Structure formats: C-alpha cells, structure tokens
Amino acid sequence: MSFPDKQLEDFISKLSNILDGRDIITDQEIIYPHLQDWVGNFHGNSPLMLTPRSSEQVSKILKMCNEKNIKIVPQGGNTGSVASGIPNGEVILSLKKMNKILDLNPKDYTITVEAGCILNQIQLAASEVSRHFPLSIGSEGSCTIGGNISTNAGGISVLKYGNMRDLVLGIEVVLANGNIVNMLKKLRKDNTGYALKHLFMGAEGTLGIITAASLRLFPKIENKVTAFVSLTDLTTSMNLLEILRDFSGELLSSFELIPDIGLSIAIEFGDNIINPLVNAEQWNVIIEFSDTKNNENAKNLMEAALQHALEENVITDAVISDSIAKTQNIWKIRKAIVEHQPKLGGEIKHDVSVPISSVPDFIRTTGDKLAQYLPGVRPVPYGHIGDGNIHYNVCPPIGYSSEAFKEKTKEIREIVYGNAFTYGGSFAAEHGVGIIKKSQMIKYKDPTELTIMKEIKNLLDPKEILNPGKIF
Numbered sequence: 001m002s003f004p005d006k007q008l009e010d011f012i013s014k015l016s017n018i019l020d021g022r023d024i025i026t027d028q029e030i031i032y033p034h035l036q037d038w039v040g041n042f043h044g045n046s047p048l049m050l051t052p053r054s055s056e057q058v059s060k061i062l063k064m065c066n067e068k069n070i071k072i073v074p075q076g077g078n079t080g081s082v083a084s085g086i087p088n089g090e091v092i093l094s095l096k097k098m099n100k101i102l103d104l105n106p107k108d109y110t111i112t113v114e115a116g117c118i119l120n121q122i123q124l125a126a127s128e129v130s131r132h133f134p135l136s137i138g139s140e141g142s143c144t145i146g147g148n149i150s151t152n153a154g155g156i157s158v159l160k161y162g163n164m165r166d167l168v169l170g171i172e173v174v175l176a177n178g179n180i181v182n183m184l185k186k187l188r189k190d191n192t193g194y195a196l197k198h199l200f201m202g203a204e205g206t207l208g209i210i211t212a213a214s215l216r217l218f219p220k221i222e223n224k225v226t227a228f229v230s231l232t233d234l235t236t237s238m239n240l241l242e243i244l245r246d247f248s249g250e251l252l253s254s255f256e257l258i259p260d261i262g263l264s265i266a267i268e269f270g271d272n273i274i275n276p277l278v279n280a281e282q283w284n285v286i287i288e289f290s291d292t293k294n295n296e297n298a299k300n301l302m303e304a305a306l307q308h309a310l311e312e313n314v315i316t317d318a319v320i321s322d323s324i325a326k327t328q329n330i331w332k333i334r335k336a337i338v339e340h341q342p343k344l345g346g347e348i349k350h351d352v353s354v355p356i357s358s359v360p361d362f363i364r365t366t367g368d369k370l371a372q373y374l375p376g377v378r379p380v381p382y383g384h385i386g387d388g389n390i391h392y393n394v395c396p397p398i399g400y401s402s403e404a405f406k407e408k409t410k411e412i413r414e415i416v417y418g419n420a421f422t423y424g425g426s427f428a429a430e431h432g433v434g435i436i437k438k439s440q441m442i443k444y445k446d447p448t449e450l451t452i453m454k455e456i457k458n459l460l461d462p463k464e465i466l467n468p469g470k471i472f
Helices: 005-015 028-034 055-068 119-128 145-150 236-248 260-269 297-311 324-344 356-373 402-406 409-422 438-444 447-460
Strands: 072-075 091-094 101-105 110-114 168-174 180-183 209-216 223-231 252-259 283-291 315-320 351-353 378-382 389-395
Touching: 005 055, 028 091, 055 072, 055 091, 055 168, 055 180, 055 209, 072 145, 101 119, 110 119, 119 145, 145 209, 223 236, 223 297, 223 324, 236 252, 236 283, 236 297, 236 356, 252 260, 252 324, 252 378, 260 283, 260 324, 260 378, 283 297, 283 324, 297 315, 324 378, 324 389, 351 409, 356 378, 356 389, 356 409, 389 409, 409 438
Parallel strands: 072 091
Antiparallel strands: 101 110, 110 209, 168 180, 168 209, 223 283, 223 315, 252 283, 351 389, 378 389
C-alpha cells in the first residue's frame, strides 16, 4: 500500500484536529525502529506513525480511516515473533503512549490498565500491593499488555496460571468503524451470552484495537525454589512431570526443557553462565516451585520429589539453587538459548504444541526426519514442555552456508509443522500467525473453522483496514 502525497497531506491535516502535533510522526528516523521485527525476518515501511493518548482518539482515528479506506497496523512493544506488527506501507498506530494504570484493587485482586502499559510495569505495580501478576516472558521489560493480549502470550508460568486469555477479566476495544466497546468488567463470572472479549484475544489486531484491559491478580509469591535437573532420557521428562505434580500440587509453576546443545550455546555465548551440573546429560529441565508462604514447604517438597525421581531412575542428577545468584544463573541459560542460537550459523524458528504425552516422541521423530532431509542439521528443541509447547528451532550443520540454509526454510518448516500436525498439534502455540505462518493456516486449519474466522473478520472489518495481510 502506498499513499499519494496529496492523500497523505490531506489525512495528516485532518488528524491535527484529533492529535497533538507531536503524536503525528512522519520523520523516518523515528519511524525506522518500528519497521523491523526483532527476529529480523521482515523489514517494512510506513509513511506515518500515530501515537494516540486515549481510546477516544483511537476511535476518531479509526472512524476516519474507515471512511477513507486507510489501512492501519496496531503496534505495542514490537516484540512479536511472527511480524504481526510490521507495516507494509500502512499507517502505524502505536499504543505506547496509552500507558496508565487506571485502577488497582488488591481486595478484588484486579488491575485495570491501558494497552500501552509495559508488562514489567504491571508486575511491579501488583507487587507493591502484595499481589502477583504472573505473565512472565523474556521481553517483559519492553512488551505491552495490549500486544500480550492480542497475541495471547504464554510464557514460563503457563503451567500454573494459564495463557494471557486466562488472566483477562475484561477489555476495552475500538472497532474498525470507530465504535468503542467497553467490556472492562472485573468479574470472574459473567454468563450473559457470547463472551465477545475472547474474539479479540489472539486476533493480532485484525478485528479491533484493544485499548485497555482488566486483569486478574494473585496472592504475592513469597518463595521460589529453582532446580536444574538432568533426565535419564527424553522419555522420562513426562515421568518427572507427573512426579512433580504429585508431590507439589499447585506449587509447580515452570518446567522448561534444556537440551545439551542449548546448554552449550548458553555457556559458550552467554554472559558468564556456569553449568549447574558437572555431568549434565543430553536432556535437562529447569523446574520452579512458587509458593505464597515464606517457609520451607516448597524446598522440602522439591527435595522429596527429586529424591523420588532419582530412586526411580527418572533423573540422573539435580541441583536445587541455594542463592539468588545460582537461580539467576539457571534462568540465564534459558534466556541465552533464545538470544544466541543464530551464532550457530543461523536458525529457523518454530513454535509448536502437541499433546503433553506426545512431546518426547514428537521431538525424537522430528529430529529423525530433519536428519534424513539434511544430514548434520542441529535441532534445538527447548521450552515449556509441561504444557506441550516446544520451541523447535533448527540450526544448520557445522560449516554450512547460512544463505544456503535459509533457502531451505520452507522445507524445514514443513517437516516440523507437518510432524506436529500428525500428533494432533498446532503450528502456532503461543507466538501467533502474523505474516510468517499464513500458508500454514491454509494447509492445516480446518476449512470450516477458517471460513468462520473470515466471516467474523468481514463482519467487524469489512473494508479490511485493521492489520491487513496478517493471519489470512
């Protein structure tokens, strides 16, 4: 999409009746950081970025865009993995200046915020009133809650608290025609027909623009116990998960798979990362128990569970952190895998899910199929396997040209996504569809389901002004 100069000038002139001049941005140096997805897959273009400060301004902008058929790409912190917030000539609508906490009620265990609030800002605000907002992801210092909701973010605490949609009580959303739909209720129960709020969660800004949300809070976490554990083999990961749940009840909050190649990446390229175990095995996990009581209960249960797992030959070794520094070191391993995989000569990212019990077989058979296709290829499967979500990233063989490897992206993705499909899985577990996975939507999505989705899109955004070219 491109704007004729006269149309752009006319549009900007009318915007001056809605926005302050500093919120109408044409300077390409300022816009430039908003054109590149952080993964580096896409670089877009846009002649204009708008930074409204209220839902009423968003409403007026969308009403005018709808009337003039001007396309809009909503953007939060621009930390997504599927280029869902990258424009291709459209106007960027950045929500980053709508960042106020509107209400915080510890008695109701709720917080109501504008969409541009940084996730970490919400976590800290909750903590200050002895409450806990549990969404935790690597980009929490820069991602916004509107983006988290629009992509139904997951993170490392899904086991205990669920995905983003499980943490949302209500939302305010602006439709393509400018109508504001206020669904900012703070109720746990509201059984009054269709739960319309869920339409906009995970919709990646294609149905409406979320401008505010009421979120669930939980009792403050007073104690966390972290362990790094080596598995006897990949299959026993599921045995260990069952043991941990049996011993801990609701305390288990994280169960993250760390393969030996991921551990090697972290130690070689990470920031002074130490191997927690002298003889770590091929497959390892990071475990976290979180407790609202500041006592020895979580630690004692962790010790008992791991001792039982050792006796049952489920694990070969384990270390429970006894200091903040050691805990930070363990979690730095998880973060470093994400950051430094490209240093192996490139990477092809996948975010898939399968039934939990199928995780070991899926990882093993996918690796076999990739090796048949490209001998020496280096898979790096890691992440939240406790909920069936595997970040199955693939790096090239040693010495293989990164350019030649990138040319195999389509075939490698087909192997990974296709194998997930055979297990009844999904090609988009928590990162969404965006631009990258549109072809998979056609191939793997049930046709009737896809038709319904398109009908909803046509109903709410008949002119397709909201985030065009994404998902479909």
